[in-house]
Amino acid sequence: DGGITQSPKYLFRKEGQNVTLSCEQNLNHDAMYWYRQDPGQGLRLIYYSQIVNDFQKGDIAEGYSVSREKKESFPLTVTSAQKNPTAFYLCASGQYLSYEQYFGPGTRLTVT
Amino acid sequence: DQQVKQNSPSLSVQEGRISILNCDYTNSMFDYFLWYKKYPAEGPTFLISISSIKDKNEDGRFTVFLNKSAKHLSLHIVPSQPGDSAVYFCAASGDSGAGSYQLTFGKGTKLSVIP
Numbered sequence: 001d002g003g004i005t006q007s008p009k010y011l012f013r014k015e016g017q018n019v020t021l022s023c024e025q026n027l028n029h030d031a032m033y034w035y036r037q038d039p040g041q042g043l044r045l046i047y048y049s050q051i052v053n054d055f056q057k058g059d060i061a062e063g064y065s066v067s068r069e070k071k072e073s074f075p076l077t078v079t080s081a082q083k084n085p086t087a088f089y090l091c092a093s094g095q096y097l098s099y100e101q102y103f104g105p106g107t108r109l110t111v112t
Numbered sequence: 113d114q115q116v117k118q119n120s121p122s123l124s125v126q127e128g129r130i131s132i133l134n135c136d137y138t139n140s141m142f143d144y145f146l147w148y149k150k151y152p153a154e155g156p157t158f159l160i161s162i163s164s165i166k167d168k169n170e171d172g173r174f175t176v177f178l179n180k181s182a183k184h185l186s187l188h189i190v191p192s193q194p195g196d197s198a199v200y201f202c203a204a205s206g207d208s209g210a211g212s213y214q215l216t217f218g219k220g221t222k223l224s225v226i227p
Contacts, residue, residue, distance in 0.1 A: 004155075035217075040121070042201060042217035043156070058214070090155050099144045099205050099213045103155030 003027065004104035006091050011109045013085075021076045021107050023091030030096040032074035036060065037088045037106075046089075049074055050096065078109065085111045115139045116204050118218035126226050131189040133221050135202030138183065142204040146215065147176060147187050150199045159200075160187070192225045199223070 004025045013019045025032065031050045035043040045058030049068040063082025068074055074093075078085045088108050092101040117136045125131045135145075143164040148156035162169040162176045162185065169176050175188045189196055202218040 040219065042219040045214060048214065099146065100158055100161065101215060102158065105155045106153065108153065
């Protein structure tokens with residue numbers, strides 16, 4: 001089955017620790033995206049990548065980092081510099097020159 | 113500055129009746145609009161979309177209307193079913209260069225369909 005997987009579903013970390021969220025897709029999509037959702041808020045774009053070894057900052061990139069070493073994978077690292085890391089993180093992918101984006105199931109990160 | 117606005121945080125509708133979810137946008141460069149449906153603790157699923165060259169797109173029980181002059185779009189669900197209860201996000205996009213179509217999302221409207 002083609003799709004996007006994010007792991008784990010729930011993640012708990014202590015403040016000051018970096019944490020990496022996994023995102024894998026087997027849809028052969030060129031573009032991948034990371035969003036953050038907070039309660040009562042829409043989805044806000046953190047980073048996106050249109051091609052392997054290239055990525056751009058979204059609207060709220062501060063405190064986050066990404067890599068795109070393989071077409072299928074786009075991991076997101078939430079660093080200790082991110083002031084409010086507790087949120088629901090969503091990964092998406094889409095075909096090049098296509099508007100539609102397809103989302104994974106999300107990872108709920110809680111930092112205490 | 114919120115470029116995509118969903119002014120109704122919630123909406124309750126009786127089963128079998130019509131649900132109308134509204135969305136307004138401010139950026140004239142947006143030329144493609146999408147609706148996503150989201151259940152709690154899950155990723156959004158794509159529902160329906162419309163290009164700015166059209167004013168209506170229909171898919172089964174779901175119809176999206178676009179009024180470009182008013183910068184307004186709406187999603188109609190007829191008839192509404194209890195399984196439609198979810199948060200609906202409106203999203204807008206335009207070519208931001210180099211083939212990148214970023215989506216700008218509204219804050220969502222929580223639809224409750226009452227049996």
